[in-house]
Amino acid sequence: LPRHWLLSRDLRHRIAIQKNTHSRANGVKSDNWQTLETVYARIKTMGGGEVVRADQKEALFTHEVETRYRADFGGSFGMLPRFRILFGSKVFTIHSVIHPYSGSDRTVLRVLEVVT
Numbered sequence: 001l002p003r004h005w006l007l008s009r010d011l012r013h014r015i016a017i018q019k020n021t022h023s024r025a026n027g028v029k030s031d032n033w034q035t036l037e038t039v040y041a042r043i044k045t046m047g048g049g050e051v052v053r054a055d056q057k058e059a060l061f062t063h064e065v066e067t068r069y070r071a072d073f074g075g076s077f078g079m080l081p082r083f084r085i086l087f088g089s090k091v092f093t094i095h096s097v098i099h100p101y102s103g104s105d106r107t108v109l110r111v112l113e114v115v116t
Contacts, residue, residue: 006066006106011040015065016086033084042066043087046110059115063092069099070107085111 018033048061065085085092092111100108 006042006068008040010042011067013041013043013087015039015041015043015067017070018084018086020082020084035086036072039067056116061113061115063111063113065092065109065111067107067109069105085109 016035016038019036021032021034023030023032042065044064044066046062046064048059051058051060083094085094090113092109092113094109094111096110098108098110100106
């Protein structure tokens with residue numbers, strides 16, 4: 001098999017892909033996250049660190065999430081704030097979408113996890 005093919009045995013993490021549908025009530029905007037689909041993925045932790053915001057430490061972790069090809073992400077940066085990934089109790093914010101090979105069967109998401 002070509003090296004860039006994504007095999008089922010590689011996809012061992014079950015994730016939920018969620019889309020944000022904003023609502024506004026009494027002039028207050030709120031986020032409403034709806035699960036579009038639950039799929040299997042491969043999650044690799046790429047790194048981590050700490051930052052201090054408002055006198056509170058936060059741990060930041062970057063991950064790479066690989067799924068079967070997803071046309072709904074489309075690689076458009078403007079769409080990214082509307083989507084996020086749930087992995088158990090962890091919430092991943094999507095920062096970039098990559099379709100690494102022409103005709104590839106995979107989508108790679110670069111995500112950020114913030115732990116307070």
